[in-house]
Amino acid sequence: MLSPSLEQYLIHIYELSEQNIEIKSSELTVAVNMPLKKTIQALQRMHFQKYIVYLAYQPITITDKGKEMARYLLSRNALIEEFLDILQITEHREEEKEAMKQYLSQESLEAIDHFVCFVKQYPEIIARYKVYSKRKMRTKILEPLSEEK
Missing domain, CATH: 1.10.10.10 (Winged helix-like DNA-binding domain superfamily/Winged helix DNA-binding domain)
Structure with a gap:
């Protein structure tokens, strides 16, 4: 690469x-x-x-x-953009994109591609996700990390 x-x-x-x-x-x-x-x-x-x-x-x-490589890179960049849009990532977006471009494996990128295509086929999922995100549900997998000041 x-x-x-x-x-x-x-x-x-x-x-x-x-x-x-x-x-x-x-x-x-x-x-x-x-x-x-x-x-x-x-x-x-x-x-x-x-x-x-x-x-x-x-x-x-x-x-x-x-x-071939340039087309792949452009499509990878577009995929990451769409994925971040679905997740509604706005804070530190450029840093997130750069990290994802460099560290995601081909297998992970293909899984994200599959997920993004699925969500595009069923746009009601995005609408439901937006409602879910606004509710700030208490059910989480990721433990909170205290912010140091």
Whole structure:
């Protein structure tokens, strides 16, 4: 798998390639807001892993393997967004998304995918969950954790 920063680069490269935009390392540096040296190192790593073709002073091209990985990453990100929407997670949402992207196993992601598809097929479940959540039920599995001040 790719590191979070390499994922970001690959997604940008994929999106630009889908728009038939010639991709240069200097423009990618601006898009991801990273120093040129780090961008070149990232491009070299992705080239070595066969996600892209990177040659100095040449446009960057994405391989079929890179396209497949980028589509997977985009779908994983969309799945996590939908899951957090269902759970009505708003506080620390970005941190939650990043943690989930990095630490959930493929098996867990597939189970979440299955659950999200199920809930979308039966939207009344979401409505019932919202009512349940508002009631602040006393029945819980997770023990409360005292907040330190």
